[in-house]
Amino acid sequence: MPKAGGLLAYDVTLKQARLERLKGFPDFHFEHVDLTDGNRISTLFASTAPEIVVNLAAQAGVRYSLTVRMPMWKVTSVVFSKSWRDAGTPRSSISSTRHRARSMAAARACRFPCMIRLTIRSASMRPVSLYAASKKANELMAHTYSHLFALPTTGLRFFTVYGPWGRPDMALFIFAKDILAGKPIDVFNHGNVRRPVSGRRFPSRSGFRALSNGIGSSIGYDPQSRCLAKRTTGGRLMNARYDFGRNWSELAARFENEHLNRACEDLRRLVGDLEGKTFLDIGCGSGLHSAAAFRLGAAKVTALDYDADCVETTKAVLSRFAPEADWSVKRADVLDRTSLPAGTFDVVYSWGVLHHTGDMWTAIGNAAGFVGRGGRLGIAIYLKTPLCGLWAVEKRLYASHRWLRPPVKALFVSAYMAARTLRHRDPFSFVKNYRARRGMEFLADVDDWLGGYPYQSISSSELEMTVENLGFRTKKRFNVIPGIGLFGTGCGEWCFERADL
Numbered sequence: 001m002p003k004a005g006g007l008l009a010y011d012v013t014l015k016q017a018r019l020e021r022l023k024g025f026p027d028f029h030f031e032h033v034d035l036t037d038g039n040r041i042s043t044l045f046a047s048t049a050p051e052i053v054v055n056l057a058a059q060a061g062v063r064y065s066l067t068v069r070m071p072m073w074k075v076t077s078v079v080f081s082k083s084w085r086d087a088g089t090p091r092s093s094i095s096s097t098r099h100r101a102r103s104m105a106a107a108r109a110c111r112f113p114c115m116i117r118l119t120i121r122s123a124s125m126r127p128v129s130l131y132a133a134s135k136k137a138n139e140l141m142a143h144t145y146s147h148l149f150a151l152p153t154t155g156l157r158f159f160t161v162y163g164p165w166g167r168p169d170m171a172l173f174i175f176a177k178d179i180l181a182g183k184p185i186d187v188f189n190h191g192n193v194r195r196p197v198s199g200r201r202f203p204s205r206s207g208f209r210a211l212s213n214g215i216g217s218s219i220g221y222d223p224q225s226r227c228l229a230k231r232t233t234g235g236r237l238m239n240a241r242y243d244f245g246r247n248w249s250e251l252a253a254r255f256e257n258e259h260l261n262r263a264c265e266d267l268r269r270l271v272g273d274l275e276g277k278t279f280l281d282i283g284c285g286s287g288l289h290s291a292a293a294f295r296l297g298a299a300k301v302t303a304l305d306y307d308a309d310c311v312e313t314t315k316a317v318l319s320r321f322a323p324e325a326d327w328s329v330k331r332a333d334v335l336d337r338t339s340l341p342a343g344t345f346d347v348v349y350s351w352g353v354l355h356h357t358g359d360m361w362t363a364i365g366n367a368a369g370f371v372g373r374g375g376r377l378g379i380a381i382y383l384k385t386p387l388c389g390l391w392a393v394e395k396r397l398y399a400s401h402r403w404l405r406p407p408v409k410a411l412f413v414s415a416y417m418a419a420r421t422l423r424h425r426d427p428f429s430f431v432k433n434y435r436a437r438r439g440m441e442f443l444a445d446v447d448d449w450l451g452g453y454p455y456q457s458i459s460s461s462e463l464e465m466t467v468e469n470l471g472f473r474t475k476k477r478f479n480v481i482p483g484i485g486l487f488g489t490g491c492g493e494w495c496f497e498r499a500d501l
Contacts, residue, residue, distance in 0.1 A: 018165055148469065152337070152362065251444045252286040252313045260321060263292040267349070270476065270495050271378040274298045277346035282334055282367050283353025287314030290329075291321040293349075301325070302341055304332040306357075334363045344372030351380040352491050358454035361466070368470045368496075377472065377496040382457040385485025395453035409446060416487050449488050460492055472496035 022028050033040050035057050127133040139155050146153040166173065178185050267274075267289055275297035281290045284303035287310075293301050301322075303314050314329045332339040334350075335357055348370045354363040364379070371377045382388075398408055417427040434442040460480040468474065476495040483489065 014165065014168070146362065152335070251441060252288070252317055254441070255286070255288065255317065255320075259288060260291060260295065263288045264295050267292045267378075268296055270380075270478070270493055271347050271349060271376050272495070274347060278302075280304070280341075280345040280348045280370055282348065282350040282370075283310075283356075284314045284329065285310050285353070287317035287329070289349065289351065290314060290327065291317055293347075294318075294322040294325045294327070298347075299326065301327040302345070303327065303329040304334070304340070305329075306331065306333050334366050335359055337366065340366070340370075343370075344375065345370050346372060346375045347378065348375065349378045351378070351493075352382075354379060355382045355456045355458070356452055356454055358456075360456040360458070364463075364466065365470065368467060368472065371472075371496075371498045373498065375498050376475065377467070377498070378494070379496075380491035380493045381463060382455070383480065383482035383489050383492045384457040384459045384462075385482045385489045387485035388455075388457045388489065391485065391488060392453070392455045395451060395455045398451045399453040405447075405451070408450060409443075412450060412487075413443075413446060419487065457489060458492075460494075463492075463494060467494075467496050471498060473499045 019030060023030070031044060033044060035041065127136055142153045142155060168174075175185050273296075274293055276299050277297070279290070279293040279298040279301045281287075281293070281301060281303040284290050284305045287303060290301050290303045301318075303311075303318070305311050305314065308331055311329055311331045318325070318327050318329065330341075332341075334340065334354070348367055350367055354360050354367065357363040360381070364381075367379065368377055394408070398404055420427040420430060431442045434445070459482075460477065464474050464477075473496065474494065475497045476493075478493040479490055480492040480494075482492075
């Protein structure tokens with residue numbers, strides 16, 4: 001067994017033995033490549049054009065990292081940066097499939113001393129070894145590339161994996177070897193040690209789940225909505241996502257031409273002329289703006305929504321207002337590329353939706369990817385205020401517990417109307433004229449605000465910088481100055497025009 005820096009290194013013969021077993025599979029191909037060789041990695045990606053990248057490369061051993069410093073830092077700064085770059089940036093030869101790629105990095109994060117219960121949310125920003133720092137750096141690089149280039153990423157942390165073909169430098173094997181040789185066992189911290197371990201089958205199964213189900217499935221997230229599940233008192237998993245479809249279906253039953261006319265005005269103001277254009281409505285909700293697109297001259301409309309009730313409501317609205325038009329409505333998740341349509345569109349529209357996905361930045365990147373040459377992206381996102389954190393808590397409670405909704409809604413409406421009265425504004429005229437100004441019913445809008453979970457918000461500068469980095473220029477913006485947030489926040493509206501195709 002070779003030595004490095006005075007410590008046992010990973011035994012290469014073990015890898016070679018595994019490789020011999022894999023060579024028996026007809027579709028298996030092996031390349032012996034140094035991951036620090038950027039040119040070889042780029043060539044490999046160009047020749048294979050992978051849709052899924054599983055990155056398990058790592059230098060093993062915490063104690064090894066304390067003695068031999070340079071190789072660990074080289075792996076962190078060179079290998080991971082080049083691997084992520086070649087997997088997902090526009091410079092890559094597989095840039096056309098980067099939005100469909102899923103990449104999984106097995107990252108071992110630093111952990112605190114024994115006897116502390118750790119979870120997926122435990123802090124790991126102060127590592128005590130270079131080994132741990134390299135794993136945290138990998139997670140941060142993965143997050144950055146995922147954000148910049150809409151590369152869906154899943155990070156898995158496995159602790160002390162044991163089983164057949166395991167590393168011989170692990171404690172279990174060292175103990176067994178010393179016992180068989182009649183030697184004493186080295187026990188640290190006076191034997192007061194406890195840590196989680198994983199059987200080898202668990203990492204394999206969870207890894208395949210992440211690849212087949214998409215981001216988040218292996219760490220307690222709903223793979224469709226990406227919002228954290230919680231347990232009810234009965235022990236059942238319950239999704240805290242708000243039931244938007246119920247609210248929209250009740251409102252759509254009362255739609256009149258007045259609502260459609262207002263939707264046409266708002267749509268024209270934001271995205272401009274639609275004559276002869278293809279139109280993608282992401283998060284179609286009630287279907288009102290899909291119908292408005294036809295009234296403004298759109299040639300074809302594709303409407304998508306995660307909520308099954310919204311899909312049915314949109315079909316009903318389009319059947320009523322555009323029965324002979326060329327439209328299609330389907331259930332899809334903007335975070336799951338496999339559920340989304342192929343091709344690009346002249347206009348992509350998503351009003352007040354992407355901040356409710358649970359992963360707003362990925363949703364924005366995916367939506368932007370549907371905009372064709374010279375096309376437009378019209379989106380509305382909640383503006384960030386000092387009270388957004390408190391509203392996120394309120395929304396989760398409102399969405400999770402139906403019995404809370406009537407009293408919370410009554411309290412909010414009473415406080416809001418009182419505030420308008422104190423500012424010498426007529427609250428009753430405000431409610432009476434709400435439909436004419438907003439195209440929606442006041443109480444339906446209140447319910448939508450109070451229950452809109454998942455919830456994220458954004459600043460104008462953040463959004464514009466991000467979308468412009470994706471190859472767009474900012475064409476229009478409306479209502480982009482946030483308030484304090486005492487009674488919530490409004491949506492800023494942006495129209496971006498693709499400039500890089």
